Amino acid sequence: MTPEEAVEETLCPIARALSVACDRGTLLIMRELSMGSHRFDDLQAQTGLSPTLLSARLKRLEETGIIERRIYSSKPQRYEYHATDKGMDLDAVLVMLRAWGMKWTPYEEGQGPAVDLKDRETGQNVNHDTPITAGFRLGDCDAAISPEFANERALRRVKFQQGRRTKPS
Template sequence: MTSKIRLEDRECPLSTTLGIVGEWWTVLILHDCFDGYRRFDEFQANIGLSSSMLTSRLKSLVERGILERRPYQERPVRYEYVLTELGRSLRPVLVALAAWRNAQLAPDERAMVLVDTRTGREAEPVVVDSVSGEPVDGPHFAFAAGPAAGSVMRERYAGVR
């Protein structure tokens, strides 16, 4: 079956981002990378993903410039997977996803929390506008058509300035 992708979805940064990192296993691999895992066997032991599926996901992350494949052993040649700058820029996204879920739970129900390692205090992350410092979840922040938007996107966001 051929899937039809709407023009609007091809332009939408949410759709394209989910196309890159929105798959369950990919997010878990990235989470492991942020926790310091680098080697195939570490990912496999921690996530429990089949070799072929893990190989496919790592290959995709390398092709998209999120991970870099580096040899760490010559005989036999073995590789580690290291976050690139682009990959490291995904950390706030994963932090925000975890914070969103934790906000729905009572403090004693949270299995993993973000802490300030200097104080041990649990952090409460928010996404803010870098200019005003205001949280972007307020009513005066809205998506609008950008300079590269096509007609469908412009029509969807007509009237948003």
């Protein structure tokens, strides 16, 4: 039995959840899906994962029912990736990690959060001190990406595209 299989068989819900959904790559993939990135190249550019690691993470997330593939091109066959209801239930985890990061990894003077979130129902900003319930969904928020984070993401995409063009065939 592998260590991962042993963890999946434990009664501890924290260990079980961690074995399925909580490594850096997986959480970054889920962040990207919530931000509207659904194609492999976009996911790779924004997460920085190698194609092999990204493929493995996507396959595992699909096998566990956290994401689903949807075909967007038949020739060549290409897929987009979307969070399922099970996957969207990780939104609360992502926002709680965001809150922890906002509180304990402070911004430099003059910087703000990468993304401002506002709960559509209450009109309140979602900040480091906002109570998050298990049913929280990012889809229930309006999100405004900061110009600095938009620029960071654009630069990441350009570097990714440049790296693909400079690799030998």
